[in-house]
Amino acid sequence: MNIIVTIKQVPDTNDVRIDPITGTLIREGVPSIVNPEDRHAVELGLSLRDEAGGGKVTVISMGPPQAEVALRQVLAMGADEAVLLSDRAFAGADTLATACTLYHAVKKIGVFDLIICGRQAIDGDTAQVGPQLAEFLNIPQVTYSVGARLENSKTLLVKRMTDVGFQTIAVPLPALVTCLKEANRPRIPTLRGCMDAYRERPFHVWDASYIGAPVDDIGLRGSPTQVRRTFQPSPRGNGFLLTGDAQDCVLRLVGLIHERGLV
Amino acid sequence: MTIRINKEKCVGCSACLRACPYDAIDMIDRKAFLNASCVHCGSCVDSCSFKAIDSVAGSVGKTDLSGFKGVMVFAERRGEVLAKVGLELLGRGRALADARGATLSAVVAGMRLDESAAQLIAHGADMVYLVEDPELVEYRTAPYARVLTGVIREAKPELVLIGATPTGRDLAPRVANRLRTGLTADCTSLDIEEGTGLLLQTRPAFGGNVMATIVCPNHRPQMSTVRPGVMKPLPADKSRKGEVKKMKISLKPADLTAIIREVALETTLRADLSEAEVIIAGGRGVGGKAQFGLIEELADAFGGQVGASRAAVESGWVAHYHQIGQTGKSVSPRLYIACGISGAVQHLAGIAGADYVVAVNRDPECPMVKAADVAIIGDLHQVIPLLAAEIRSLKKEAVR
The missing domain is CATH 3.40.50.620 (HUPs)
Incomplete structure (x- = not known):
């Protein structure tokens, strides 16, 4: 079974802090990591490959040259081959232009049975690239998956989360699945895996012309949406404090919510 | 919109580096350069006192926009x-x-x-x-x-x-x-x-x-x-x-071609969390899976639903379904009571639609307390049972 997993290197947004004086993001010392849900996507790919009893997991990422580190990390988990899509022409891409770049890369790779993506990246939280890639490839998708197994060589059974519970969907291959953290526990790379990631596994760097992506469809030029401005969110609330004896505080709070008709 | 940096005017002061939310500007030989992270958002334009940065209209081809209405x-x-x-x-x-x-x-x-x-x-x-x-x-x-x-x-x-x-x-x-x-x-x-x-x-x-x-x-x-x-x-x-x-x-x-084989409704759900009127949420301060029962008890007293911060979910105290915040659900209850939640921006982003926010926390300086309409500064393990009892007796009175 040939599986392609897309990953993204992201700043760890949980470590981003706001400078209280200037109100800007403090980026110093914020580490770059493999997007958390993408590690679960890799794990799902590896386990499906092993369940199928053979095949290959190819990991691809669009990003600057430094994103090599992220790809090496997932090679160390056990992925077979990595492709870094790196070109100035890819820069400034919105989700559609990103999906278009990935589409041309997938076409270049050629044969595949399944594409797995993390549901969304923690720096953008859009969850759009996976479905947009599936649309470019004209294949079915199952998003928000919490697990998947092969029913037979042509059908994947995917359990997905909905607003009110879960659905199990039988989807014909080739297909695209986006996955949540609940899908599995990503394996920890072994020492051997880490060494192989750097020495043994094929690692390619492809640019726009190599994958045949038209410059008008990728990067900033291929992006229908544009960022007009960014700003700091304004704080809410007024922080009215109740302190002292707990019973006393509770009575005053109950008074406040009762008078607003909230109970 | 495309950002351009005029190298003649750039004095290398680095003001734009601090203004950039995407870490997309590098300083090379005391001149600013855009790197691959740039999304051309324009945040840097006003930060430059030397007018070295400007933005020009985007290069995406124009399509016929007339005829689209409504x-x-x-x-x-x-x-x-x-x-x-x-x-x-x-x-x-x-x-x-x-x-x-x-x-x-x-x-x-x-x-x-x-x-x-x-x-x-x-x-x-x-x-x-x-x-x-x-x-x-x-x-x-x-x-x-x-x-x-x-x-x-x-x-x-x-x-x-x-x-x-x-x-x-x-x-x-x-x-x-x-x-x-x-x-x-x-x-x-x-x-x-x-x-x-x-x-x-x-x-x-x-x-x-x-x-x-x-x-x-x-x-x-x-x-x-x-x-x-x-x-x-x-x-x-x-x-x-x-x-x-x-x-x-x-x-x-x-x-x-894709076939739905099975639909399972989450049995513990009374209704959809994102449409709940009252939500009682617990965070790291709750302290454990057993103590999370306090949150459920208070939710019961209010007839509301249980929410949780990322920390509580990742500690395994409560199912992911209950997570509120940027990567969880965004909610808009009339009343939101955050117990032992410090209030990371990701969490606050999920409760932007809440009408009235109450925090119960020991730390008067934490962001959750600052973002709340009213906060009780104290130990939630002491406060919650008292609050639940008060709400229950209030409801009993109303029935009489």
């Missing part, structure tokens, strides 16, 4: 009931349509749609597109993508709004790509820009650390998914008049 809302259903988010979108959509001097329409699909259509008109729609087909009773990506794309191609709206639910976020990117237009995810505010008439789509980014306003200047329709609970529905007005138009969109065999 605002369209996708009205998601759960079974035969409209999801609340659709009505919220009509509330905001009404204001946007009025600002553009255009009509507001809604699309609803499935079977037995008459009651939904009447409800959509009562909540502000001028026109409702009905697509009846037994294949559309349960949501599936491909048939719904064909239907919504078909209605949009026929009606040519200028704006399309879709709820940022798991269903909406599955459907919208597929449709936007098929129409080769822009889509902005998880918007928390929508406005019409004066002069250009463009839709200003504002959303949290970087885990809620910054807000970004996105535009889609050269493609139509301008499409957004919108967080549930952020917009307010209009009160239902049964006397409103609207037109109902039935549309027939034939599905292809290829649309029906």
Whole structure:
């Protein structure tokens, strides 16, 4: 079974802090990591490959040259081959232009049975690239998956989360699945895996012309949406404090919510 | 918009590095350079005291934008009931349509749609597109993508709004790509820009650390998914008049290859968290799985639902379904009580739609307390049982 997993290197947004004086993001010392849900996507790919009893997991990422580190990390988990899509022409891409770049890369790779993506990246939280890639490839998708197994060589059974519970969907291959953290526990790379990631596994760097992506469809030029401005969110609330004896505080709070008709 | 840096004027002061939310500017030989992370947002332009940075209009090719008119809302259903988010979108959509001097329409699909259509008109729609087909009773990506794309191609709206639910976020990117237009995810505010008439789509980014306003200047329709609970529905007005138009969109065999084998409703759920009126949420300060029973007890006393911070979910004290915040659910209860939650920006982003926020926390300096309308400074293990008892006796009195 040939599986392609897309990953993204992201700043760890949980470590981003706001400078209280200037109100800007403090980026110093914020580490770059493999997007958390993408590690679960890799794990799902590896386990499906092993369940199928053979095949290959190819990991691809669009990003600057430094994103090599992220790809090496997932090679160390056990992925077979990595492709870094790196070109100035890819820069400034919105989700559609990103999906278009990935589409041309997938076409270049050629044969595949399944594409797995993390549901969304923690720096953008859009969850759009996976479905947009599936649309470019004209294949079915199952998003928000919490697990998947092969029913037979042509059908994947995917359990997905909905607003009110879960659905199990039988989807014909080739297909695209986006996955949540609940899908599995990503394996920890072994020492051997880490060494192989750097020495043994094929690692390619492809640019726009190599994958045949038209410059008008990728990067900033291929992006229908544009960022007009960014700003700091304004704080809410007024922080009215109740302190002292707990019973006393509770009575005053109950008074406040009762008078607003909230109970 | 494209950012340009004039190397002659740049003095290497690094002010732009601090202004950039994307870490996209590098200082090389005391000159600023844009790196591959740049999304050309323009945050750096005003930071430069030497006028070395400017922005020029984007290079994306112009398409014919005339002929796209009106605002369209996708009205998601759960079974035969409209999801609340659709009505919220009509509330905001009404204001946007009025600002553009255009009509507001809604699309609803499935079977037995008459009651939904009447409800959509009562909540502000001028026109409702009905697509009846037994294949559309349960949501599936491909048939719904064909239907919504078909209605949009026929009606040519200028704006399309879709709820940022798991269903909406599955459907919208597929449709936007098929129409080769822009889509902005998880918007928390929508406005019409004066002069250009463009839709200003504002959303949290970087885990809620910054807000970004996105535009889609050269493609139509301008499409957004919108967080549930952020917009307010209009009160239902049964006397409103609207037109109902039935549309027939034939599905292809290829649309029906994915098959729903099983549907499991989460048994512990009393209702959808994102539509709950009262939510009691617990965080790291709760201290353990057993102690999380306190949160459930208080929720019971209020007749509300249980929420949780990321920390509580990741510690395994409560199921992921209950997570509130940027990566969990966004909620809009009338009353939100945060117990032992420190209030990371990601969490606060999820409760932006809450009406009245109460914090119970030992730390008077934590962001949750600062963001609350009222806070009890104290030990939640002591406060919650007292509060639950008070609420129970208050409710008993009301019954008498």
